[in-house]
Amino acid sequence: MIRFILQLILVVILSYVSQWIFPWWGVMVGAGLATILIYNKGVSSFFAGFLGVGGLWFVMAYLINSANDSVLSTRVAELFKLSSGMQMVLITAVLGAILGGLSGLTGNYFAEMFKKTKKSNSPYHS
Amino acid sequence: MKTFRFILLLLVTVSVAYFLSIKIDPVPPLGNFVSPFTGFWQNAKQAQQSAAPELNLDGLQDKVVVTYDKHHFPHIFANNNHDLYYAQGYITAVDRLWQMEFQTMAAAGRLSEIVGEKALDYDRTARRKGMVYAAENTLKALNAQKEIEEAVNAYSDGINAYINSLEPGDFPVEYKLLGYEPEQWTNLKVALLLKYMANDLCFGERDLENTNALKLFGRPLFDQLYPDIDTPIDPIVNNPGGWTFEPVQKPNFDSASVVELITNQLVPQPDPMNGSNNWAVSGSKTASGNPILCSDPHLGLNLPSLWYTVQLSSPDVNVMGATLPGSPNVIIGFNDSITWGVTNAQRDLVDWYKITFENDSHNAYKLNGEWMKSDKVIEEIKIRGEKTFYDTVVYTHFGPVMFDDSFHPSSEKKYYALRWIAHDPSLEAYTFYKLNRAKNHKEYMEALNYYSAPAQNFAFASAQGDIAMRIQGKYPNKSFEEGKFLLDGSTTEHDWTFIPNEQNIMYKNPERGFISSANQYPSDTTYPYYITARSYEAYRNRRINNRLREMDSVTVADLMGLQNDNFNLKAQESLPFLVSVVDTMKLNEFEQIALNELKNWDYYNNIDSKGAAYYEDWWDLLYPSLWKRIDDEKVSLVKPTTFNTIRLLKEHPDMELFDVPGTPEKENAYDHIVLAFRQMSEQMANWRASHAASAGWAEYKGTYVKHLLRLEPFGRYDIPIGGNHNIVNATSENHGPSWRMVVDLNPNGVKAYGVYPGGQSGNPASSYYDDMIDVWAAGKYFDLSLMHEPNENPENILIQQTLTPNE
Numbered sequence: 043m044i045r046f047i048l049q050l051i052l053v054v055i056l057s058y059v060s061q062w063i064f065p066w067w068g069v070m071v072g073a074g075l076a077t078i079l080i081y082n083k084g085v086s087s088f089f090a091g092f093l094g095v096g097g098l099w100f101v102m103a104y105l106i107n108s109a110n111d112s113v114l115s116t117r118v119a120e121l122f123k124l125s126s127g128m129q130m131v132l133i134t135a136v137l138g139a140i141l142g143g144l145s146g147l148t149g150n151y152f153a154e155m156f157k158k159t160k161k162s163n164s165p166y167h168s
Numbered sequence: 169m170k171t172f173r174f175i176l177l178l179l180v181t182v183s184v185a186y187f188l189s190i191k192i193d194p195v196p197p198l199g200n201f202v203s204p205f206t207g208f209w210q211n212a213k214q215a216q217q218s219a220a221p222e223l224n225l226d227g228l229q230d231k232v233v234v235t236y237d238k239h240h241f242p243h244i245f246a247n248n249n250h251d252l253y254y255a256q257g258y259i260t261a262v263d264r265l266w267q268m269e270f271q272t273m274a275a276a277g278r279l280s281e282i283v284g285e286k287a288l289d290y291d292r293t294a295r296r297k298g299m300v301y302a303a304e305n306t307l308k309a310l311n312a313q314k315e316i317e318e319a320v321n322a323y324s325d326g327i328n329a330y331i332n333s334l335e336p337g338d339f340p341v342e343y344k345l346l347g348y349e350p351e352q353w354t355n356l357k358v359a360l361l362l363k364y365m366a367n368d369l370c371f372g373e374r375d376l377e378n379t380n381a382l383k384l385f386g387r388p389l390f391d392q393l394y395p396d397i398d399t400p401i402d403p404i405v406n407n408p409g410g411w412t413f414e415p416v417q418k419p420n421f422d423s424a425s426v427v428e429l430i431t432n433q434l435v436p437q438p439d440p441m442n443g444s445n446n447w448a449v450s451g452s453k454t455a456s457g458n459p460i461l462c463s464d465p466h467l468g469l470n471l472p473s474l475w476y477t478v479q480l481s482s483p484d485v486n487v488m489g490a491t492l493p494g495s496p497n498v499i500i501g502f503n504d505s506i507t508w509g510v511t512n513a514q515r516d517l518v519d520w521y522k523i524t525f526e527n528d529s530h531n532a533y534k535l536n537g538e539w540m541k542s543d544k545v546i547e548e549i550k551i552r553g554e555k556t557f558y559d560t561v562v563y564t565h566f567g568p569v570m571f572d573d574s575f576h577p578s579s580e581k582k583y584y585a586l587r588w589i590a591h592d593p594s595l596e597a598y599t600f601y602k603l604n605r606a607k608n609h610k611e612y613m614e615a616l617n618y619y620s621a622p623a624q625n626f627a628f629a630s631a632q633g634d635i636a637m638r639i640q641g642k643y644p645n646k647s648f649e650e651g652k653f654l655l656d657g658s659t660t661e662h663d664w665t666f667i668p669n670e671q672n673i674m675y676k677n678p679e680r681g682f683i684s685s686a687n688q689y690p691s692d693t694t695y696p697y698y699i700t701a702r703s704y705e706a707y708r709n710r711r712i713n714n715r716l717r718e719m720d721s722v723t724v725a726d727l728m729g730l731q732n733d734n735f736n737l738k739a740q741e742s743l744p745f746l747v748s749v750v751d752t753m754k755l756n757e758f759e760q761i762a763l764n765e766l767k768n769w770d771y772y773n774n775i776d777s778k779g780a781a782y783y784e785d786w787w788d789l790l791y792p793s794l795w796k797r798i799d800d801e802k803v804s805l806v807k808p809t810t811f812n813t814i815r816l817l818k819e820h821p822d823m824e825l826f827d828v829p830g831t832p833e834k835e836n837a838y839d840h841i842v843l844a845f846r847q848m849s850e851q852m853a854n855w856r857a858s859h860a861a862s863a864g865w866a867e868y869k870g871t872y873v874k875h876l877l878r879l880e881p882f883g884r885y886d887i888p889i890g891g892n893h894n895i896v897n898a899t900s901e902n903h904g905p906s907w908r909m910v911v912d913l914n915p916n917g918v919k920a921y922g923v924y925p926g927g928q929s930g931n932p933a934s935s936y937y938d939d940m941i942d943v944w945a946a947g948k949y950f951d952l953s954l955m956h957e958p959n960e961n962p963e964n965i966l967i968q969q970t971l972t973p974n975e
Contacts, residue, residue, distance in 0.1 A: 155174055
């Protein structure tokens, strides 16, 4: 559990930092890198990415949206044939979560290639 | 196994990222678009941030202070002209970058680059019209005038300073929606923006439609349908017998020289409703004794708005008013000494010449009995997601050949070259540069001497007490009917020569105490040059002049009232006749209601007026019904004007054209009036049934201001405002006063008021995106306060920004 929380925190930090360098998909690099640096089970890695990026995008979108009184998000929602700006916040969060989850799992699979088989007594294998 | 598993998942992840990176019409590149780091959320964030108090910019020479007042109007204070125009470019780009670039891309025929193949015909039309050729010619002219060249350079540098400071997340939201990025701004784009305006204002004509009509209808009917002057003469400049100069003579012209049917699909015309009002009242007629000037240009209503309010101040100039994002200077405005406003001058500034090519190679064409070599320009049109399209445009002595075998072809292999005033080098930017600095009538005249296109009616007033009007442009000198039809392009006989500038229509301080223009016929009929145009206004001008003639001790509030005047002169002149046709008929319940509403109507198209809705619906059904045979012809024609239609209805109800083919009876105008009345009564009954009992004209009309990309949620709909075309408050559905300005030239400090249907910010997240629309609709104005130093009126200041040169 602690490892999962560490992974989650690192996903958030690296996703955020990656945006200083990369285009919008920087968060995917960040999430993937995080699950390589902190190894964990596939399922955990997926959810670390899923919750990390999804949560990051949710919080950012939510805060920006509140400050803007949903002015732009409502207009954009209507473009997408939706009705409320909050739906755009949720779409943002879900999309971020999927991207983060996929990236987290990809990072994990990458790390797995360099692991010994299950029988190995690696202390890092939980 | 693990390697394989990883590669498979990596492929999936990368594919997902890839699909979210591309634009699958109409969905934007979704990954970037929704990312809170780079997407539209960043635009929402920008809208909440106020301008940084300090900014360091490369290329500035000295410190510039920008004071934003509470309406978000920037007042730019610079220590030299270079920095002034640099800051104008920078500040305008901060608010309007996407629109500035988009409009110049449209002018250059480059929309396919952004939106794909659907814009190809639009782009080819722009290229074949010679828009880029025209802009290049104008740029050369601008570069030959040092002051304006430097201003344009500085303006472009300012825009680029802003563009270069942007991260992708900072791009205006439209870039993110369409999935592209801003490119470097160039001086050519300034020229393209000017040609974008010229295209909107002086491409209107009907030479080819006239030729078709003359061929189809013959001379007597043609003259009845399309007389040169079909409006009551209440001209802009009424000076009978006062034209004392010696006009330049021209040989007579035989209009029948090339009468043939032009079967090509013609290129779109600018909106025929493009027009405007302006007037100035002399101090002798105002309560304060100061001259007052009013100006409201009528154009398509878009967001972001065409106009942007700015004050420009340097040791050399202090001017405020409406600017066009993409061009330096104030276009309609005022300084301490003078004020000016423009309306479109109705004049045929386009001619078409029939070209005979030697053979299908189009390498040579007949001119004065010889084969002249043609020039070919290959236009490269990039298309998003497709192969680049190469369009070969043939240029002749006259100009580009618009239609050929690959573009709107005719089956008979006929070719027509375009001569258009906008092709000529023009210095309108220099005129505005000088007008911004003008202090009196003499300097206004000097500034206008440089002005060639698009031809405008320049209303003027000065604090010294002068008022003046000058219908300025470079006008081809035509013999009677020369250029009204297709011209013979095998000879240079019809090459353009021009009316000398000083013989243009103008006057100063007329006895009646006011000057005005509203796109009507420009002069009394003693003006010695032949004038023709696509159409003239017949109603707004008379209403304005009637009101100004009868008003006295005029105040600013009176003239604001006149700008918002909803009186429908057209209805006053046509409705009693229309009603008399249906009055004695047997009517059903709905028809009786309609008749009563119309009889009880006061001819005002006010917001809550019901009669206006009945009348306008009736007219909108009647007009196309009357001219259906003209619309049904296989070649392009124009319908007679509203004024002439009403005249023909009354005077010639039995015209052959009113008969509907395929019916045993012979229909006349009355049959159309009755039929349209019955249809209208039914439509209005349905409309009334589905709307609140209080709903009136404004709700029926449903005025809207649309986003340039027609994105509905980015526009404003159902705006409560009265008026219509042919009414002084010329607000129709999506067209109307795009800027309203009233300037009181108080010698102790000018008082000015302005508003436009939009807002200063182009960011749809900003509260300044559309905040002026309701004010505009209510007929109210914001103060345009011409400041003399950056800290004047502290209570009026929203924020202040200092731009400093980078060390």
